[in-house]
Amino acid sequence: MQRILHCLPFIVAVLLVMAPAIVNGFPLIYPDSVGYLVDGVRLATDLPRAMGYALLLRPFVQIGSLWPAILVQALVTTWAIRILWLRFGGLRESTDLLLLIGPLAILSPLSWTASWVLPDIFTAMVILSLAGLVAAHLTEPPVRDWPLMLLAIISSAMHASNILLLVMLSAAILGVTGLFTIWKPTCRRALLGLAGSVVAVVVIAVSANLAINAAIHRKLSITAPYGFGFALAAFNQGGLLVPFLETHCAEETYRLCEFKDALPRTSDEFLWSSPTSPQALLALLGGFKGIDSEARRIVIGIIVSRPAAVTAYMWHNLISQFSQLDIREEMPATDQDAVVSLQFLSLLKEYSIGGLQDYGDALQHYPHFPSFMLVSIQRYVTIGSLVIILCLLAFGSSRLSRDQIFGSMTILVGIVLNDLISATISEPTSRYQTRVIWLLPALVIVFAVSLGRRADHSAR
Numbered sequence: 241m242q243r244i245l246h247c248l249p250f251i252v253a254v255l256l257v258m259a260p261a262i263v264n265g266f267p268l269i270y271p272d273s274v275g276y277l278v279d280g281v282r283l284a285t286d287l288p289r290a291m292g293y294a295l296l297l298r299p300f301v302q303i304g305s306l307w308p309a310i311l312v313q314a315l316v317t318t319w320a321i322r323i324l325w326l327r328f329g330g331l332r333e334s335t336d337l338l339l340l341i342g343p344l345a346i347l348s349p350l351s352w353t354a355s356w357v358l359p360d361i362f363t364a365m366v367i368l369s370l371a372g373l374v375a376a377h378l379t380e381p382p383v384r385d386w387p388l389m390l391l392a393i394i395s396s397a398m399h400a401s402n403i404l405l406l407v408m409l410s411a412a413i414l415g416v417t418g419l420f421t422i423w424k425p426t427c428r429r430a431l432l433g434l435a436g437s438v439v440a441v442v443v444i445a446v447s448a449n450l451a452i453n454a455a456i457h458r459k460l461s462i463t464a465p466y467g468f469g470f471a472l473a474a475f476n477q478g479g480l481l482v483p484f485l486e487t488h489c490a491e492e493t494y495r496l497c498e499f500k501d502a503l504p505r506t507s508d509e510f511l512w513s514s515p516t517s518p519q520a521l522l523a524l525l526g527g528f529k530g531i532d533s534e535a536r537r538i539v540i541g542i543i544v545s546r547p548a549a550v551t552a553y554m555w556h557n558l559i560s561q562f563s564q565l566d567i568r569e570e571m572p573a574t575d576q577d578a579v580v581s582l583q584f585l586s587l588l589k590e591y592s593i594g595g596l597q598d599y600g601d602a603l604q605h606y607p608h609f610p611s612f613m614l615v616s617i618q619r620y621v622t623i624g625s626l627v628i629i630l631c632l633l634a635f636g637s638s639r640l641s642r643d644q645i646f647g648s649m650t651i652l653v654g655i656v657l658n659d660l661i662s663a664t665i666s667e668p669t670s671r672y673q674t675r676v677i678w679l680l681p682a683l684v685i686v687f688a689v690s691l692g693r694r695a696d697h698s699a700r
Contacts, residue, residue, distance in 0.1 A: 288467035292397030293359035367654030557663030
């Protein structure tokens with residue numbers, strides 16, 4: 241009985257993380273959810289997509305329920321947050337976990353991200369696991385966290401952007417580690433241990449992604465192959481593609497030259513227009529695979545010929561991306577939602593997935609779910625959390641431990657890199673921001689409890 245009571249806070253925390261799906265009456269379904277489910281059953285994809293998440297969904301489709309997928313996401317997320325809580329010195333009693341999960345479930349996008357049938361929650365797991373590794377190696381004595389290393393490796397295969405995020409954030413950690421090894425020789429042993437763990441994670445994650453892409457896409461590639469179409473569509477929306485074509489079409493044989501005066505206006509139209517619509521340019525040119533070689537040449541050509549314009553465009557997208565904090569994206573009842581609903585209902589029938597009536601009655605089909613007030617609260621909490629963290633690091637770092645400082649800086653850099661990658665492959669999108677931004681209020685709560693207990697201990 242005592243063991244059950246000890247586990248009870250963790251169980252409650254898991255239920256809080258998946259609360260939006262429970263309230264909705266069915267796991268939250270995004271337009272991309274249909275593609276991941278189909279790809280998992282087919283063990284193949286027509287998109288430049290990482291297949292890790294599709295493979296994760298496959299057994300749940302076979303047993304006829306998507307609820308276990310959301311449960312797995314909630315379990316992994318709750319466990320990872322508990323590890324963060326431990327590494328940053330705030331977790332003492334089992335009930336302490338609710339001090340962190342409770343507010344996050346309401347005041348941040350955490351629970352909403354974990355409740356989508358999407359790989360988005362695993363992007364935050366990449367950042368959180370690497371931050372946990374940093375903190376683990378900088379504590380006294382250092383701790384080697386094999387579970388966190390495994391979580392980072394698995395999470396890197398879940399979305400096409402995750403392996404890029406893991407490699408870039410690991411490179412930043414290794415760079416800082418190298419500098420501090422020279423500057424602080426007394427910390428050399430701990431820093432070399434950290435470097436070894438990070439290198440091991442990168443090597444295994446890259447190898448795993450190479451193997452998956454070779455097996456599924458029949459191409460040896462670290463990232464999901466045939467993805468240059470995303471950057472091409474982004475450059476088109478940013479007004480960089482047409483001037484390049486006008487300058488080079490006389491001397492180069494780009495197939496896009498034929499359409500340079502009638503290119504779709506937005507990235508979404510360029511990539512996702514129905515094959516029967518007038519804007520279906522990507523389908524006309526052979527899809528992502530058919531256009532990839534030409535897209536690579538054009539994207540590299542634009543970067544080389546107009547670096548200032550590309551930098552300005554990326555900077556604009558980066559700032560815009562950070563302001564995207566709406567958990568209602570693709571949630572309200574719209575024409576697109578109606579199309580996805582029909583596709584998903586058909587999929588439920590085809591694969592005998594339970595919950596046909598539950599999905600039809602789900603709250604996500606209604607325009608006021610979730611409420612605008614909740615979105616506004618989360619936006620203000622996020623902005624306030626960022627201000628508090630920056631002020632604490634700038635003016636109150638003496639109150640924080642070494643592992644807390646460098647762990648939190650890892651999270652901040654990870655969020656910026658997520659925005660940078662998202663701004664490169666897509667137009668600013670709330671989904672790509674909300675999947676990681678909940679880490680900011682998580683840090684604030686961890687610091688508040690840790691500093692409060694330290695002050696209480698000093699007073700005694």
